[in-house]
Amino acid sequence: MNKIIFITLTVSLVFLFWGFLPRLQAEALEPVSEIQLSNGLQVLLIPNPKAPVVTVQVWYKVGSVNESYGQSGLAHLTEHLMFRGTKKYGPKQFSRIIQKNGGQDNAFTGRDYTAYFENLASDRLAIALGMESDRMTGLTVDGEKFLTERMVVQEERRLRIKDDPSASLFEEVIDTAFKSHPYKRPITGWMEDLESLTHSDFLSFYRTYYQPTNATLVVAGDFDKDILHTMIEKTFGRVPKNPVPRSRRIKEPPQEVDKRVVLRREAQLPYVLFAYHVPSFPHPDSFPLEVMSQILSGGKSSRMHQKMVYREQMALEAGADYSFSSKDPFLFFFYAQALPGHTPELIEERLFQEIEAWERLPPTQEEIQRAKNQIEAAFIFAQDSIFYQANLLGRYQTLGNWKDLNKFLPGIRAVQPSDLMRVYHTYFKGRNKTIGVLIPTEKKGNRQ
16 A cells, blocks of 8 residues: 555544546446535435435535644544534444444545544434534533543554654655745644643634534435435424625745755665655646656556566555545655665665656556556446445545536546646656655664
8 A cells, every 4th residue: 555545534534445546437427416404514425226225425625734834633523522412412422323223434544634424224324414413513522532532543643653654754844845835734733732732722613613614425225315405304304594704715835945854763774755845636737747657657557667676676564645635736646665784875776767757758658548548447346335435425526526526437437648848847857856864773672
């Protein structure tokens, strides 16, 4: 799995295979019904009677970008606290009730969104709707519960980031690459910020962003649309309307100097990472960037794996990662972890050579077509899942508009060799690069 997937998502999001998330063949979806309640809640319904199951997802337009300076990790902590109970349902009762009814539930936090979901039998749909609407504005989290959950999040950060040197490197590179945009902050939060978060910080954040005018409800699966509409009005329709949260977009200034991060940490193998600022979907350049990423790193037949891992046997892993779906421009990564006997300097030089090779050895028509086929096929195979259909609609409605998904496959199919060379010269030449190097140090127990 690409290391960037690990660093950018919380533990509850890892399984969503973000690498293929945007590859939606929109015409393959069942017809989508779009409704807006009087309190501002956006509702997207996808009837699919193939099996007697449903997925209920609530997407909030709030993530780490909405945190104030010094409060990193607050969005993720709020996600945890959403399971700590309301007046109607006590602490930890939410998941127990869903599981008791044969369902599954979870949540995940990103830079631009926080989402909650339940997968369960269609005849239990009312249970999920009732509980999600209840906790939208009805949390009852006292100071003791807050402190307990804050410690849980701190421990999660230690295990997932602090104790993983390569994950820490990604975090440091992202922080260094951005000058002013809040994407620089880790979703899990800096430990010092987590330690200073207060119960009042949480309450203010929750009351500002957790409301119907800032949310999208997505339901996909086996249901009668008219009956479901009535159920939604009886549950979510009763949630009071509040003002739309104030949104302030920050534009990252162009990077005019190369940047470098050196992380010395107890580790077994060196790790090298390059990061370049690039636009995100639906920018026209996002399509050739996605194809480029697939050519470089799409499986064992990809360029970087074939060269650095298979033939040269100098890297344990090597590849590229393009974070296709974000509200604002993010980063394109090249990475490699050295095999024993290969220095960080050698891996850095070899990574740079691989990037430069894009101009000396442009992708062939065969490579381009194979990458396009892989991108399209990956999503088509996922079309049987009502969960992923709902996930895509919720994600893109939160980022902009779910109808933008209609642009994806036509955009991929239209990519030409000239487009691939254009984005290469636009984003991968000049001073748009941040380099991160992990240099292993001796374990404390081995020092003399």
